[in-house]
Amino acid sequence: MNLRPLVPIALVAASSIGAASPPAAIHLNQLGFLPDTAKRAIVAAASTTPLRWTARDARGGVAATGHTLLIGDDAASGDHVHLVDLARLTEPGTYRLSVAGQTSRPFVVRADLYAPLAAAALHYFYHTRAGIAIEPRFAGDPRWARPAGHAKEVAPCFSGADERGMRWAGCDYRLDVTGGWYDAGDHGKYVVNGGIALWTLQDLYEREARTGRFPFADGRGNLPESGNGVDDLLDEARWEMRFLLAMQIPDGARATVPVGALVGGGAPAFRTIDAGGMAHQKVADRRWTALPTRPADDREDRLLYPPTTAATLNLAATAAQCARIWRTIDPGFSATCLTAARRAYAAARRQPQVFATNSFTGSGGYGDDDVSDEFYWAAAELYATTREPAFAAALRDSPWHAAPVRAPDWGHVAALGTITLATAAGVPASAATPARAGLIAAADGFLAEKARSGYRIPYATLDYSWGSNAVILNRAMILGVAQRLTGATRYRDGMVDAMDYVLGRNPLDQSYVSGFGARPLTNPHHRFWAHQLDATLPGPPPGVVSGGPNSTAMVDPIAAKMKGSCAPQRCWTDDIRAYALNEVAINWNAPLLWVASALDEPRARVPRRR
Template sequence: MAKRVLKPVIGMGLALMVSACAGFYGGGAVGESGPQIALNQTGFLPSSPKIAIVSGSDAKPVPWQVKDAKGKVVARGQSRYFGMNAGSGSPVHQIDFSELKTVGKDYVLVFNQIASSPFDIGPKVYDRLRYDTLAFFYHQRASVPIEAKYVGERWARPVAHNPDTATCYGPKDFRGNDWGGCPYTLDVSKGWYDAGDQGKYVVNGGIAVWTLMNWYEFSKGAADFADGKVAIPENANGINDLLDEVRFEMDFMMAMQVPDGATLKLPRGNQMKSLDKLEFSTVDASGMAHHKMHDEHWTAVPMPPHLDTEKRYLSYPSTTATLNLAASAAQCARLFKGVDGAYAAKCLTSARRAFAAAQRLPDVLAIDVLQGGGGGYGDPKATDEFYWAAAELFITTGEAEFEAFVRASPDYLASPSGDAQGGGDISWGSVQALGTLSLSIAPNIPADMRDGARQAIIKTADAYVAQTAGEGYMIPMTRPYVWGSNADFANRAMIFGYAHSFTKNQNYFDQSLHLMDYLLGRNPNMISYVSGYGLNAMQHPHHRFWAPSKDKNLPPPPPGVLAGGPQNRNAADPALKAIFANCKPQTCYIDHIDSYSTNEVAINWNAPLFWLAAYVGKGTE
């Protein structure tokens, strides 16, 4: 399909406005004709670094110009030859036009007579992005209709999975192990669909909802999302709209808790080498959290939620899911204190029950009982979840029991190392840094704990800075690109945000902007990985409702949705397999609905993008 040439609507992002502009979604799969200059296709803050990257093997500097919307040259200079960029497998030139600070729209950078995608410069270039990235969570809500008055006719859909009731699959799993089933059915309505399917997962929900709540705490009340500022049904209830969105997920997560007095058969210890011959123990599972709930089978793509007729089941409780609930519910309790006292108390009760259950059953691993229908989210180690949950409970309660648990943890004050092996990068399976981040901004904890957490985070930020200096696209990444690599970058930007808040070192803030630049177009694929932002933006995610390439009656993704991004570990899907033999780490990506390993969307990926958008949207104030 030939790429349409359109006048871009740079950084607009308003759902109602976009829905009326069919041509807003330019670009396409990697490999189509597109911009030859890699830069942030949305824009720049006036005082921010402004860097573009161009591939080229000629080591000589090349002249460049920036022109305004009228064609007037407003900046000029020469490129700097960086050399071979390992991530893309190509030599690159870097163009620095940071001296251009004049507010304006539709600038273009011209290099070798090639013009870049248009971009803006102004203090509000990220204003809409922070709201659009948050709107993703309303779009992903279960058990309620997604209403046109909040998202536009294009993205409205009827109610689905209401009520969302389920019992455990079984009594036998697909391998033949007899789990015995559950003697109850739970109503686990609400919450967010996890990704491009209609599954709901406590483990992934935990890190995603923590990230939203963390922005509320980090920003000291998230004033930009005060009641009435966000397009959701609860935006006139006197409660901060960010907390309203958080509550919708927390209601689901707390509903996944095992009722008091329930006895279940569960496999204890690591039995991953004998999955077809599990050994079970009969235990008091009170207070544990079910790992996930989803359809019995994978549905077709597309499959709008309201047309999904698959039977849905609970997976059995796991220690890691239980600790995700304990951590996020403890965090919820302190955020809602003084806002809704009854809800704060409910969250704290749930957190205490969950932590006690996890202490009683510290070794119940997540094992799939269905052959399909949902992601696994298996995790053989729970020390990081214990540390995170204890940290959140200590911050909320101040109780000595939790302080002692935190200090004794092998993950005490852990922060990503940033090394080539991953070094504990923030992810659903590696959450120790979440506890350290929370401790670093907690107001009423021992100074040595808070200061130690801050020092650990700054050390991580410095390791990332060192990586940026040696990377052609000026991003901190030296390890292999894994599934959800774009979320790795957004989470690393959060580390920079913390380091900047502690030190006021401008370089940390600038480093977070480099990562935003990468996500919005300054990458070897020259694509904005965020839908609706930039002339060449992602538009074909692996999603069962945002799927016009499969069904012309279905909508494209709304603005503000983050693609998973390049990954060079596994040619898992047929779309990626077609290019995998010849792609490099940063180019193993394709904007195709069938590429679930590079182009799916997920709540734990959009959450740090929201955090980053909210952070850079505030500038250095």
């Protein structure tokens, strides 16, 4: 969770094998560059005048020369920086860059640069599955195999006093919620947060289906389901979708929960409500488990935590999206999803102010007391799937209908609905056209921020939040949508800039992705990938992204020691104990997968108007 104290080895980037190299003064994407997109390096150097640079090929011949663009002092990194534009290196090959007496590591220009990363980023979700053994033949290496965690999870509702002394009545049923994805470094499974991660995978499938390009076609993902005739990306998404469906409360069930706005961090009075069709917020441990703990060794009580309106709308949105995708692939599953989506949406309309209280230990709260964006998202998905006038009216009445688009995160999901309206097949122009305009305007805003950023990323701020890498990757996703809508190269180049930062073009010279780059992530905050604490346990498999620098919530003991002494982009360390800086999560890996897969596509043409 984010708020608390496929892949054969041959696919892993060759530079990730062995010990990490020392940091360098020339910062660039440690995977390399695509031939037909932007190629930029950042040099941290004190010079106040442009510097001459030279790029040489593998034989030592001069491939390109020029002078740096002086950017100057950059508050986000604390560096004085210069930009090197390597756009002239379009011929595939291996190169080195020399500037100011420094020479970079070798880097490649290659067309298939992002295919291995996309495959590994998808396979992360297999590794984080609950309720199933992670087998050596699918894990990519025996080190990552493990017995099933929570193999038969039939959970009761939390009852009794929470950590604030509020008493909960519980419920008179149990739900079989076996399966799904562990959320992050702990063993909690959340409907809020599972929703945005699942949506991102399902949206990626819809994007690829529109082009007839299926890089994760059946058998390519090395999953237990491979060979069933279904795209492996959809097989992985269905694993989580089934869990979300299982979290829906039976019709006729009652729940005693706080209803109304949260005031001063407390909860309003409890009321007994008709909870049928709502979704439980999460299933999780009663108390935090220690680092490290294998999932199969978790002995804490597993409990269903109270339903919330936000969780219910996450279910409604993703299940409506599911119904659209599976309509011709598996009509029975599609019908199940649509029925669940309708029930959930109706339940949320009936109970619009049941909010998470963030008052349980042992799991993250994902508290959110403004669910207007969730209502908009769910209505957009249901409208795109059914075209029913009631959902069109809900969209028109939403405050998000004409609001500026912001990059999505688990608590701000309106952009997900806007992307669906802009891109889903058959959405009328009356809804699609303004959605497209809003997304393009947002993308233009991100590019404007890039011009103000020292490291030239689409994120100009001094406030690096929890999971900042995912903020940048979700912005890259919107840039990718704008590129597909317009065909404009600048949006694809903006995606590249975001990925360059995550893969090494940053002041720490750090690839924040395990198994990729000269200095990859090695010690995420995770209870099983915990080699730093227990030599019998593995490090992370390839394709896992760290949350990244966090200068705003430095709450763990490692981060607390850095507080006040690091520039925002430097507030990070590769340490398993640094949960505020170095946790991993499904909603962070999902945009990594989306962006890597989008960059692996041939440059898209402007689509025909529908």
